[in-house]
Amino acid sequence: MRKPVALIVAHPDDETLWAGGTILSHPSWQCFMVCACRGNDTDRAPKFYDALKVLKSEGAMGCLDDGPDQRPLDEAVVEGVILDLLPPRHFGLVITHNPSGEYTRHLRHEEVSRAVIQLWHAGKISTDELWTFAYEDGGREYLPKPVENAAIYQKISKQDWLKKYSLITEIYGFEKTSFEAETTPRAEAFWQFSNSNDAMKWLSNGGVLT
Numbered sequence: 001m002r003k004p005v006a007l008i009v010a011h012p013d014d015e016t017l018w019a020g021g022t023i024l025s026h027p028s029w030q031c032f033m034v035c036a037c038r039g040n041d042t043d044r045a046p047k048f049y050d051a052l053k054v055l056k057s058e059g060a061m062g063c064l065d066d067g068p069d070q071r072p073l074d075e076a077v078v079e080g081v082i083l084d085l086l087p088p089r090h091f092g093l094v095i096t097h098n099p100s101g102e103y104t105r106h107l108r109h110e111e112v113s114r115a116v117i118q119l120w121h122a123g124k125i126s127t128d129e130l131w132t133f134a135y136e137d138g139g140r141e142y143l144p145k146p147v148e149n150a151a152i153y154q155k156i157s158k159q160d161w162l163k164k165y166s167l168i169t170e171i172y173g174f175e176k177t178s179f180e181a182e183t184t185p186r187a188e189a190f191w192q193f194s195n196s197n198d199a200m201k202w203l204s205n206g207g208v209l210t
Contacts, residue, residue, distance in 0.1 A: 002030035010108040012048035021156030033059035037066040102135040134189035146189035
């Protein structure tokens with residue numbers, strides 16, 4: 001049987017940037033991808049669904065506010081959008097953002113991460129384990145890179161990286177000199193939790209392991 005996996009992200013292209021190689025290297029996974037923002041974006045939304053075809057995944061998009069001012073959103077609103085989009089089933093694995101984000105900084109990444117962890121702890125998301133992206137940029141000192149001492153750190157095969165890079169540059173249409181294209185990691189890393197209590201303690205510490 002194929003393993004049911006949910007990937008819950010803020011923006012179209014997050015699924016590819018931070019976990020595309022992992023998805024491509026696990027063809028036995030049955031993936032459903034939730035994208036909380038840009039569902040009403042006539043440019044980005046079709047590209048998200050085109051990317052899903054390459055990743056052999058299904059998915060759905062929401063329309064959370066993603067304006068340039070990045071006003072904080074009510075936690076209940078973010079949680080509600082995620083629950084509306086996510087199929088009500090048990091997953092073998094859920095993957096989402098880090099509570100501190102993957103770079104300095106994007107509030108929607110942080111809010112989606114917090115919502116997923118809290119929904120898991122409340123029993124509203126059912127999964128055997130949770131992975132969160134493990135990337136950092138040294139406070140904007142350099143482009144985001146995977147955390148080598150994360151619970152899961154895996155290099156991507158050349159074939160999968162090239163496919164991932166083509167998703168960013170050809171499907172999403174980012175220039176080769178863009179932040180997205182230059183960031184596209186050649187390795188992917190994740191923090192791993194099998195217990196929601198541990199994830200909640202981690203969340204209360206801002207997504208920093210001590």
